Amino acid sequence: MPNHHEPPTFRTFVTAFTDFLAVAIHTILHQRKIYPDTSFISAKKYNFPVRQNRHPKVCEWINDAVNAVEIELFKGTVERVAVLIYNQHAQPLERVVFDVSRFPLVPSSQSHLPLERVEADASHAVILPIVDLEEQLRATMSRLSNCASSLSTLPPDCSFTVAIELKAQSEAPVKHPQPWLPAERQSPSHGQHSEAHTRTLPVRSVAAGEMMFETWLEELEHHPSTPSSQITPS
Numbered sequence: 001m002p003n004h005h006e007p008p009t010f011r012t013f014v015t016a017f018t019d020f021l022a023v024a025i026h027t028i029l030h031q032r033k034i035y036p037d038t039s040f041i042s043a044k045k046y047n048f049p050v051r052q053n054r055h056p057k058v059c060e061w062i063n064d065a066v067n068a069v070e071i072e073l074f075k076g077t078v079e080r081v082a083v084l085i086y087n088q089h090a091q092p093l094e095r096v097v098f099d100v101s102r103f104p105l106v107p108s109s110q111s112h113l114p115l116e117r118v119e120a121d122a123s124h125a126v127i128l129p130i131v132d133l134e135e136q137l138r139a140t141m142s143r144l145s146n147c148a149s150s151l152s153t154l155p156p157d158c159s160f161t162v163a164i165e166l167k168a169q170s171e172a173p174v175k176h177p178q179p180w181l182p183a184e185r186q187s188p189s190h191g192q193h194s195e196a197h198t199r200t201l202p203v204r205s206v207a208a209g210e211m212m213f214e215t216w217l218e219e220l221e222h223h224p225s226t227p228s229s230q231i232t233p234s
Contacts, residue, residue, distance in 0.1 A: 007114035010074075010106035013211050018070045020137050021081065021098065024144055024215075025062050025162065026052045028083050028096055031148040034160055046138035050145065065162040072164055076105045080165040088157040095218040096144070096203075101167070102212040133208040140204040140215055147217055150201050197221035 023045045030040050030051040035058065040051040053059060072078045079101045085094040203215040 008209065008211070009114055010104060010111040013103060014070060014073045014111070016133060016137075016211065017073070017098075017100065017103075017213065018066050020141075021069065022062055022066045023050055023052075023141065024096070024098075025066070025083055026050065027141065027144050028085075028147070029053060029058075029160065031145065032085055032094070032151070032154055032158070033148075034085070034158055046134050046141060048138045048141055048145075050141065069162065069164060072166075073100065073103070074108055074111060076103070077166050078103075078164050079167045082163045082165065083160060084163055085154065085158050085160050087155050088159075090159075092220050093154060093158065094151065094220060096147070097216050097218060099214040099216075104210050133206070133211055136204075136206045136208055140206060143203045144215070147201075147203070151217065151219060 026040075027050055029035055030037070030053070035053055035055070039053055039055055039058075041054045043050050043052045053062075069078070069081055079099070081098040081100060083096040084092050086092050197220065199219040199221075201217040201219075203217060205214045206212065
């Protein structure tokens with residue numbers, strides 16, 4: 001977690017978010033029973049009890065996916081990050097969406113410098129230290145840890161992936177250790193609008209200084225629009 005007594009850097013924001021994302025993915029997999037309960041161990045994050053999958057290959061995959069997301073966050077190309085759950089026929093059923101579109105845009109060469117805000121008069125103001133980020137992340141994790149109670153029971157043999165939605169004008173990432181697979185946005189089947197078949201459930205907004213993102217759940221009844229790029233588990 002960031003030092004509460006020091007002005008935050010963009011690297012501070014990105015690292016705090018990707019740490020949270022890794023824990024969130026484990027939590028979602030446990031809540032949605034993608035793997036057996038016996039494959040999870042008890043852990044603590046943000047002074048809150050969480051569950052972590054203990055299978056080395058699952059942990060490795062999650063770490064690789066989060067690292068790939070982190071690379072794109074530092075580039076400022078990411079609009080949203082999503083954890084998608086599919087049935088055994090590769091049809092998407094649910095998405096947990098993290099909207100990071102309000103992250104500040106910072107050149108990579110300045111990611112380690114204290115963040116400044118440019119005021120209306122063109123003066124620069126140092127952004128104050130983050131004092132309540134851990135509390136807000138804990139509250140968000142608490143909501144995610146109970147998300148199953150708001151969602152329908154999934155069918156057996158579901159799988160998952162992590163996807164990013166790119167900002168307009170951003171190019172699809174290439175040459176990652178675990179490649180992102182570009183995916184075209186799909187048209188709704190039979191002329192129906194996919195939005196009419198999506199149930200959206202807000203989880204929580206995090207707003208700690210300039211660190212702002214929103215989290216929500218989506219239940220998908222038909223093929224929705226697919227994010228711009230995705231990682232597929234092997």
